[in-house]
Amino acid sequence: AVNHALGKNLIGAFYQPKGVFMDLSMMESLPKREIATGLGEIIKYGIIYDADFFAYLEQHADAVLALEREAAVHMIARSCEIKAAVVSEDEKESGLRRILNFGHTMAHAIEKETGYIRYNHGEAVAIGMIGAADISARLGMIQEADVARVEALVARMQLPTKAEGCTVDAMYRDIFHDKKTINGKVNWVLMQGIGKVTCRNDVPEDIVREAMAARIGK
Ligand SMILES: [Zn+2]
Structure with missing residues (x-):
């Protein structure tokens, strides 16, 4: 994927990898903030596909936070399995693969409004996932719980739950x-429960705005 002046990852091509290699010692060398960053996407895999993993x-x-060997191996392997399962079922990003975008609609707006620097x-993505969960609850698709x-898991993983420097x-x-x-309609990936999501392009503007307002602050 290639970034463009109009936004991130706007230009892309499809090539599947021959293999995926993960080196835990490399990961252990990363600063804590980078580890938490990866955990944002890892939480996503639980929400979109696997309630047990969540x-x-x-x-x-x-x-998980301490990168203890057993937990680190499990969380990385399970995330890769889920991504591989989703992507191999849908190589050209037509339907199912969209669920990987959970949390990313609001996330991309947050990144853009903060110059791709602050977050x-x-x-x-962590903030955007709470936003998408909030929209799902406002539409009656899931419970407040x-x-x-x-939100609790995002906070537990030392990730932010709100964004500073954005306006609705x-x-x-x-x-x-x-x-x-697509055709001027935003395709939201929304929750039907922990471990199950669906796409909807009929979310009313006021609900989106309310969920965004709830994600702005310290
Ligand atoms: Zn992402």
């Missing part, structure tokens, strides 16, 4: 420039 992250939060990608679980008007404008926007 529960595992809740129950093993300390081991790194996983931090913006599910939103609370998402700017964020709302930005979501229409996202590459996932």
